[in-house]
Amino acid sequence: MAELVYDPPQDRPAVPGRQLVPLQVSFQDDPKVVKDAATEDYSVHIMPRSWRSGRMSLLMAWSGMFSAMFWLYVAATVAAAVGTVNAVIGIVLTCLTKGAMNYVFARYASRTGLTVALLSRRIFGYFGSMLAPLIFAATALYYAVFEGSIIAVALQEFVGGGNIRLWYLVVVLWSVPLVLGGVRTWLDKLNGFLLPFYVVGLVALVVAASLNHSPSISLPDPHIPFTAPGWLWAFTVYMGVYILMMYTVDFARFGKQKDETFHGVVTFGPVFYLATYLGTGLVGIFLAATVPGVIGEAGITETGIVVAIIETLGFAGLVLIVVSQTRINSANLYLASTNLEAFVSRALKIKLPRMAWAVVAGGLVYALMLTDVLSYLLRALAWQGVFVVAWVAIALVHIAIHRKESGVPEFRPGRLKALTPAVAVWVVASGIGIYLVEGAGTFGTTWSAPITFVLSAVGYLAVARYDALLARGDDPRDEVEDAWEARVQCHACHKSYIAVEMDRDPAADGAAICSGCASASPTFYGAARADSRT
Template sequence: MSADSFPETEHSVRPPLQITRTDDPAVVKQAATQDYATHVVPLTGRAGRTSLSMAWLATFSAMFWLYVAVSVAQAVGRANAVIGMVLASVVFGLVQAVLVRYAIRSGLTVALLSRRLFGYLGGGLAPLLLGATAIYYAVFEGSVIAVALQRWFAPASDIRVWYAIVVLYAVPLVIGGVQRWLDRLNGVLLPLYLAGLVALVLAAGVQHGFASGLAATPTPAGLALPGWVTAFMVYMGTWVVMMFAVDYARLGRPADARFHSRVTFGIPYYLGTFVLNGVIGIFVTTAVLPGRAASETGVIDAVLGTLGVAGLVLILVSQTRINTANYYVASTNLEAFGERALRLRWPRIAWSVIAGVIVFAFMLTDVLSSLLTALAWQGVFVVAWVAIALAHIALARGDRDGVPEFRPGRLRNVLPGLAAWLLASLTGIVLTEFGRPGAWYTTLAPAITCILAALLYAVGLRVGRSPLLRRGDDPRDEVDDAWGARIRCHACRLSYTAIEMDRDPSAGLAAICAGCAAESADFVRAARRAGERTA
């Protein structure tokens, strides 16, 4: 008997399950735009290798990567920056390979996986964090487009008009799902972005001299640690990409797990994202704007000054691609948080609009002035989350059918993992905000947070009660194939894979899906009582 399997308890006669072996047409239609945002992705709902790869590569093209590289190069020197980028690419690729394989095997989003890490209530914080981080990135990338449009067409115009235009055209682009729209859109735009990068390098070299772009950048004196370590720590603050990857990778087919873990989300992806984009950003800004300090608008000025209207097209292409990922992750995680915390079961199109409204509101507050500070705080929480997820994958046992327990009625409200996450994150924030600038412990704050989170979670696994409620009446035990069988939910009347189904003790033990269970207070209370009786 597995760790997640418990004996049946004595109940009145359970109503028979309504089982089918094919997908519910209504669920398939809904998934075309919803992408199973609050459900397990069934094996029949997984994306093809090319489709998922094209959708994910939206995150490759972002002016943010050019800006970060320029900032790092000016802080630690060009050579150290490149070494840090390469090291980050290797480490990111190796870590993400583990998370990607787990996401593909389980079909779970960050929100659903976080329930197992932090408990039914504690898990609600993760989608809020990821949604907020995606919104902040959308603010940055959208502001780049708005500033570029303003400077090109009407420098004296009100920037708020351009903010509104950017949001109004971005939101409709993410209403479609990954397999029906985002893959095609990004597949078409990818060659344009790559061609634009080549043209940008050639134009900058011809206009300003290739030697000027390759001029040596001295390493500043007084660094507490080697410059490449500092550079790596900066990129470690962008581990949110790994959480993005989980939400995308869950859509992958198990047969493609090796390819996606090694290529789509692996080291080659990061070499392109960090190193290729970074080296180009450093070269172009050094050649076009020598001696100018890194800024959010510096890359825009360099691109527009070098390519003219073609530069404007490059910015539009790159930022449109990356914002499809930002808005997609923001909307799916806002949906998960809204369903869990607010019990609002709205379609993802509504949450896409809400994400757009929030992005626009942040733009109006001049959020760019505090953007990096906010991302630094969020980055600390993200690093701790990734560390805990890795520790869970390495140390926890008992997954049934390849899926960690995530069903609302079978997990305790709060688990020790939540304390590990919060304590490690708080430590990281204290080191970041109150440590002496440039001190070794301040620079290493992300690494310290990561190690502490993993250790605390490992300790939490060894102490306290079982994280699982000892309940019987598990629909998974009543079917011969938990992935292949579809069971009809008594609440929404739709059929989902048996992997996510449960028996509802508040409704005569009728079957209920994970989405309906999460928003039903009656179900949760009844499940807790049933778990206490059998504890």
């Protein structure tokens, strides 16, 4: 029996008298698709069950997120602002809440095989969903700039000079080739190989700093007049990096359904956050409290962290930084490339392989590095963070509403309306959040993320009953015995994808078309809307 889907069956009747091009069905993976998947990873398609990763493979691929120097930097910055005790309380609360939310996202992505871009289609409509991959790609690029800049500064510091622009170029030329392979064919092996070096490097850093200085983890609370308790302010700071929820969806879709609980708890859930936010965060706080010079006149900077590591470990410190930033930037550039591909194929109808978008992403990172990026990076991330917080709230409510429904939510371009009221909820709630960040002083910077989250969740609850589906018949999902196992050939690219993502193209006598070609076609959506009216 084919799996049930969220659409009511009566929305998809066969159209009497219509002559359709017969489906070309097979039950083996198309060799051309498998070859593409080695680098493409079904970036604009649903993830079939035959391309899912093993438990340890996915854990290793995702472990690159564990090694960002950003986690050391942000924990030290928060502790310097509210004291170590308040910072640790806020971090632990963050680990528990983010772990719980990512448990939901990881299981959902594993079950459905959807990316952020495809999930957003169902929530916001065909046109309304374009904003999600754009924000996702931009945020991943900004983090790639941040993490790449750390490697460049480390190289410049260790060598003792040189034009920083040259070091930026070296970092980009080193990083881009590392993301040309896919998650299960390369990134899992790269990050799995480098993980022990990073862990050993962190331990060596703590030991060496303890031997050379008076070890401490205590930073006093300077009693800055925030409009919330220090621990709550620390908690809201970490809401600014809810982008990891989006990262989770795009990685967790590689998981097998039998492993969804493991990935929900360990790979993407509370265990990951306790190791990443709390574990590496304590190392950052330790460095700030132990090594002189980390806290300068301008407070804690990423440069101060880099200098402290190199002064403490010498060449081994440089290796530690290069290893850590290579691992995290493999994820940043990979996701930037996949979401650039999803956005441009939809907005500009341009289809290029993901390898090309990896090169484009690297070029954009270098261009951003050449500007005075640090002067606007934090503000840009604050704005994008507000949009991401709103997306997370809406997506969680959407998943909760449909939690008892089995199968795959509708995401195919020709089966969705152009816009849904959720777009207005997203934009308005985000606009209010940005206003609070920019115009409400300390209160706004503290409370913008929580207020945006609540407004988005409540707003989506109010409009969730709106029917986002186009009423069309002749659905390939209903014409095969098992929509997850049957492969149907697309008339546009002549490749076969699972029937779950296939549709009939009214502009081609009802011939089958895959989700990727449907999204990039300049005529398909108009024909599908016309078909729904008949």
